[in-house]
Amino acid sequence: MIKKLKRIAKDLLAIPAVRKAYELANRGVLTAAGTTRLGATLYSIPGFGTFNREQFAVLSGRRAYYENLRRSRSSHVELRRNIHRLEKGILMRPRRDAFAKDYILETVDFYRTALRRGPQDPVMDASEMTWAHDVLAEYFAVVTVADPVVDRARAVFTSLEHSTTDGTVKPYVHGDIPQSDVTYEQLAALSMQRRSVRWFLDKPVERELLDKALLVGRQSPTACNRLPYEYLVFDDPAMVERVAGIPFGAAGYAHQIPTLIVVKGRLDSYFSPRDRHVIYIDAALASMGFMYALETLGLSSSVINWPDFEPLEAKMAKTLGLAPYERVIMLIAVGYADPTGLVAFSQKKDLDVLRSFNSLES
CATH class of the missing domain: 3.40.109.10 (NADH Oxidase)
Structure with missing residues (x-):
């Protein structure tokens, strides 16, 4: 039935007068819906299915995120996010005496949970845990001022049994980056x-x-x-x-x-x-x-x-x-490319077309 309807619609659009009427109606709808947020909201009611899969995916992903916090996994995105936030705090100029107080306890708890569940997961990302340990250790090494939140987090971290690391998987100076020979x-x-x-x-x-x-x-x-x-x-x-x-x-x-x-x-x-x-x-x-x-x-x-x-x-x-x-x-x-096969030329846009400098609305 759906295929039949599509074929009928295609045949109708082949008629010039019908095609012209359709294009005029389509432009009118898009003008109304694409001019204001209200118009877009009204358009979304009959066009609900267009974006519903993405909306469902986002909501399903958020639900799975919180459910995953209680599961054994090979990688822990919540821990990765917070460890990277700590890295950015460590490399900040000037570095605050005490930072990350709003999430350091949470981060240590994420780390502790991952450590405890690690033995249940034979494919847990060991490099992720080494990175998390070394950055946390560096954080507690550089934040030396007395602070009740940091001190509580430090006590929990110190009490954990960690794997042996060499302590090098942490922020380092740019001058230590090996330079390639690529020109x-x-x-x-x-x-x-x-x-x-x-x-x-x-x-x-x-x-x-x-x-x-x-x-x-x-x-x-x-x-x-x-x-x-x-x-x-x-x-x-x-x-x-x-x-x-x-x-x-x-x-x-x-x-x-x-x-x-x-x-x-x-x-x-x-x-x-x-x-x-x-x-x-x-x-x-x-x-x-x-x-x-x-x-x-x-x-x-x-x-x-x-x-x-x-x-x-x-x-x-x-x-x-x-x-x-x-x-x-x-x-x-x-x-492996067939050397006799053709490839598209694909002319790119001129640089002046795709680049501008200091362009702001006045």
């Missing part, structure tokens, strides 16, 4: 080398190369160091074809993609809807670094666009078994 010219050349490749050789992609590229990608900046994304890698041909056949953007070349990656964002990393867009920002930053790294390893890639289109969202969620708070950010095709 601007080399980086610019790499950016020109990386083209969106859609035609690949019939050759499998080594998993260890993907892991090496992911190590680069994960170094990308991320809000409060939460890394709210995961990379779902498919290199089984049948699975690749199944997943690659879902998005519109892979039509015509999905059948010969050697490896397909679904970049997934996790909205259960946040307790507030204010952060609902961070999964897209952080995952995109990491994915660009990942794709540049692939180029250095002889691999090529292309991003498969993932529009927020309800039928495809539902199909992908069912195929991958996604939780309501897990959102697909993008898909990335990876493989």
Whole structure:
């Protein structure tokens, strides 16, 4: 029935007079809805389904965030957030004598809970716990003034049984960062080398190369160091074809993609809807670094666009078994480029078009 109605609508829109009337009505509705917040609110009533999946994902993510606080997990986003906040306080200039008093007790409690549940989870992120310990230890080393809140937190932290660390996973001076030999010219050349490749050789992609590229990608900046994304890698041909056949953007070349990656964002990393867009920002930053790294390893890639289109969202969620708070950010095709395949020129905007200086409303 739905397909029949769509076909009828398509046939009607092929009639010039009907098409013109539709366009006029559409512009009128968008003018009314897109001019004021009130208009947008009224428009959202009949258009409820357009944004409902995202709203459900955000609310489901917030619910899962609080439920996760009571669960054993491999990674603890609440601890990661607070430890990074401590790092920023430690490196601040000038540094306050006592800082983080509004969340230091909470942070130590998060750390204590993670320590106690660690033995129940064989895949707990040991590097995360080392980082948390060393930053907390540094915090209590630099905050030496007497303060009842800090003293209570210090007492709890001191009483815990920690794993042995060398105490180096904490803020350090910029001058100690090892400098690479990569020049601007080399980086610019790499950016020109990386083209969106859609035609690949019939050759499998080594998993260890993907892991090496992911190590680069994960170094990308991320809000409060939460890394709210995961990379779902498919290199089984049948699975690749199944997943690659879902998005519109892979039509015509999905059948010969050697490896397909679904970049997934996790909205259960946040307790507030204010952060609902961070999964897209952080995952995109990491994915660009990942794709540049692939180029250095002889691999090529292309991003498969993932529009927020309800039928495809539902199909992908069912195929991958996604939780309501897990959102697909993008898909990335990876493989060895066919040297005879064409790539799009993709002329970029002129610099003066996409950049401005000191532009403020007067």
